[in-house]
Amino acid sequence: EADIYQTPRYLVIGTGKKITLECSQTMGHDKMYWYQQDPGMELHLIHYSYGVNSTEKGDLSSESTVSRIRTEHFPLTLESARPSHTSQYLCASSPNGRAEQFFGPGTRLTVL
Amino acid sequence: GENVEQHPSTLSVQEGDSAVIKCTYSDSASNYFPWYKQELGKRPQLIIDIRSNVGEKKDQRIAVTLNKTAKHFSLHITETQPEDSAVYFCAANGRDDKIIFGKGTRLHILP
Numbered sequence: 001e002a003d004i005y006q007t008p009r010y011l012v013i014g015t016g017k018k019i020t021l022e023c024s025q026t027m028g029h030d031k032m033y034w035y036q037q038d039p040g041m042e043l044h045l046i047h048y049s050y051g052v053n054s055t056e057k058g059d060l061s062s063e064s065t066v067s068r069i070r071t072e073h074f075p076l077t078l079e080s081a082r083p084s085h086t087s088q089y090l091c092a093s094s095p096n097g098r099a100e101q102f103f104g105p106g107t108r109l110t111v112l
Numbered sequence: 113g114e115n116v117e118q119h120p121s122t123l124s125v126q127e128g129d130s131a132v133i134k135c136t137y138s139d140s141a142s143n144y145f146p147w148y149k150q151e152l153g154k155r156p157q158l159i160i161d162i163r164s165n166v167g168e169k170k171d172q173r174i175a176v177t178l179n180k181t182a183k184h185f186s187l188h189i190t191e192t193q194p195e196d197s198a199v200y201f202c203a204a205n206g207r208d209d210k211i212i213f214g215k216g217t218r219l220h221i222l223p
Contacts (some may be wrong), residue, residue: 037151058210100158
């Protein structure tokens with residue numbers, strides 16, 4: 001089934017660890033996005049991509065990095081996690097030529 | 113810069129009554145206005161959208177209106193039900209194919 005997937009769904013890690021949050025979509029969308037959201041609160045855009053080898057920083061400053069080597073895959077990496085990174089991370093995608101965004105189920109990250 | 117303001121931040125209505133959420137946007141070039149519903153612990157889901165070439169759109173109990181001159185758009189939910197309880201986000205398209213979201217409205221349907 002065409003969808004957008006995120007793994008892991010929940011992650012608890014210690015300060016200083018390096019982590020990668022995975023996002024994959026099987027809808028053939030060119031555009032992909034990462035948002036940070038405290039539960040039920042504002043959506044903050046942290047990274048986006050228009051296609052392979054394209055990555056841009058969003059409106060919220062983030063210490064994370066992203067890559068886009070394949071159309072369907074848009075992983076987000078934190079080199080050294082801190083308690084301030086505790087939040088929910090939502091991945092989204094959008095077809096080329098259209099503005100609708102489709103969201104993944106999210107990864108809830110807790111940094112101790 | 114591009115901005116979407118959303119009001120109110122919290123709204124409580126009696127079951128069966130109507131709910132209205134209002135948004136304003138700053139970029140006169142915006143021409144696409146989606147609304148997302150996010151239930152507790154779930155992902156945001158697109159529930160309805162409107163483009164700038166129409167002033168109103170309805171889908172069963174929900175409707176959106178758009179006033180391009182005033183840069184206002186609104187979500188109307190009629191005959192509210194318990195399952196309408198959620199956080200609702202309005203949005204407008206901005207430059208570079210980004211979507212600019214409002215800060216959200218937490219809607220409570222009271223029994």
